[in-house]
Amino acid sequence: MALQISATNPEHPAVLLELPWHLPLEEWPEEHLVPLPRGISRHVVRYARAGDEVVAVKELARRPALREYELLRDLDRLGIPAVDALAVVTGRTGAAGGPLEAVLITRHLGGSMPYRSMFETTMRPATMHRLMDALAVLLVRLHLAGFAWGDCSLSNTLFRRDAGAYAAYLVDAETGELHPRLSDGQRDYDLDLARVNISGELLDLEASGALHPSVDPIEFGTEICARYHGLWRELTRTSVYPAGKYHYIERRIRRLNDLGFDVAEMQIEHSSNGDTVTFVPKVVDAGHHQRQLLRLTGLDTEENQARRLLNDLESWMATQDDHAPGDPLTARPEVLAHRWVREVFRPTVRAVPPGLRGAMDPAEIYHQLLEHRWYLSERAQHDIGLDTAVEDYVKNILPGLPQTAGAQTPGAKPPGAPASE
Template sequence: MTLQISATAPEHAAALLDLPWHIPLEQWPQECLVNLPRGISRHVVRFAHAGGEVLAVKEVGEWAAVREYGLLRDLDRLAVPAVDPVAVVTGRLGEGGVPLEPALITRHLKGSLPYRSMFETTMRPSTVNRLLDALAVLLVRLHLVGFAWGDCSLSNTLFRRDAGEYAAYLVDAETGQLQRELSSGQRAYDIELVRVNIAGELMDLEAAGSLHPSVDPVKFGAEIVQRYGDLWHELTRESVYPAGKRHYIDRRIRRLNELGFDVAEMQIQRSSAGDTVSFLPKVVDAGHHQRQLLRLTGLDAEENQARRLLNDLETWMATQKDFAPGDPRGARAEVLAHRWVREVFRTTVRVVPQDVRGRMDVAQIYHELLEHRWYLSEQAQRDVGLDAAVEDYVTNVLPRQRQ
């Protein structure tokens, strides 16, 4: 049996050769590992250094590893939030030629946490609500692309800060299936599963004394079903409007954009009597503001972060002398956007100490600086400006966060 590494890029395979594949993962030496919070898993999982990156290594059977690797690559192609697949390692032999389980390797999602780590201090109900909102959005996005998760739970999800909300990422695709379109029964199975799993996971936290007394596990488990249903209905329902009210279609599209989704294809049909028009969004893509920010600035951010950064960009652009909407002689939006990145965004973020930038997403840092500016301006009853807000944040807020 020969050690074989199937990787997404040649540099990954070369870096992975330095890891001790001849040793069971549970016994890997500390110098290879990174101490990061791990969620609950039925498999042995460790975080390791390789090629300047932090990778998650999971021991699992070969068929399951290869299948999950392929599914994660499919989800990446479909731009669904999930961990990035890096490689599958097979042909491992231990001491005396004893076969060892293959390994699935994914890239550690910077700034993310498993839900149990987030409950180390008793979490307020409002924060639990935001986690469930993020999970509902993730499940809807998976179902829109035809992915039946089969094991949707808090345990199989990672959460990242996204402005004042959270973004959810799929971690475990082992039980998933990708099809062209899901039936109502397949979606209902996932929804019922997530209801039961969340109620059970919250009950475990309750038994451990890590759940706020006002959080009812059964009620919160049922609420995610309602949240999923409301979002799915908004994204997929058919609307019927009076024929003379075509602007209602634009209003519906703007509503979907506000939720963070783009309408990539639509079906519009006039009634036989000609008095009404039916509108049905056929394909809905998530990440409306993410794509807009990426197109204008090259910055990659979570959806809510992108919305906040775009608002700041538009406010800044309006103050520039060469910005003249509708005037072809004025600077194009793309030119101004790159100037904003260079002169405002990067300059501001660089003031924050390197150790903070190393563990936090830079878009989240900028969002927090904008929030601090708003807070100080409210106190002063005037706009204190970004420079003063950054100075106060670094001097008075960061030291408390590091304690």
């Protein structure tokens, strides 16, 4: 069989032809390779330079190579975090004319690291918890798309930190299966494999002295199950909110926050029966909300204030007709964010008389008003709106606040607010 290169981009075959396909992958000369850290794999894997790109090259049998190539392309079409499949090379022959295994080529995920490289510095438990959360998010998203991984593990995942956000990416789809919908049994099987694999990998790290002494490998393996189940319940529970009940949407966001996740994307579908809301979660690092709010709006706030304002901004953007996530023809988030500052944030803050603000800065005022609206809406069982919340806050809450009100802990309930559920 002649050498064949099946590629997603017509420009790739010409570049890939320069690589030494007549040699087994483990014999490739250093001049073609890029010294990047590699994870554990049952196959030979190397990083190589192909033109201006760095690619991961994995050697395996022809049929699984073609199958994994198609599965990775399917995941890309579904918007699932996974490595990009670039090409499959088949029909390879050695210098003596003997057949060589096929090769799957994926794009190197910039800024990512295999878990063993990340644990070389004895990672802190708090960071490990965030990585487990990121893996739980990935597994939930795969299952929502109907993809049964069949071998979820730290070894088959790459982790990337981007502007404070932790994300997990599927690397190995060889054992995966794509279905229209997964049964509870298929999901439970995947989750049990993840628990066993992760505990085993952490035990291996413990034996090598690379695991923080306070980390229990068995407990961490079990933790992903709890995180998965909590996130799955919150994301798959279908809710249709009647018009004027937007505080229900905020309730869902708060529950995701309580689980340790934030809303990366929110979509609201309008219908005659009400508004159906879809959330996409993410895992963030400390200070992420401050940086994101500053980038989008120019507002420099405390972290809890920024989280609260970003949730309000996201909810507001989702209701705008010119906002469609992923559509390049619609208004960019930065444009909408500045419109929110001009049309919502500033007018609301200015509605509070300066003489009653005390030591509170504009971000804290707006934060407190959002909290007050939330509690009033919960009590009234419908969204009372910002104008009503401002009027009640100015009349009934602000006069009783000390002049050092700005010293309250951001995120604390405003005085006089009713208890939440």
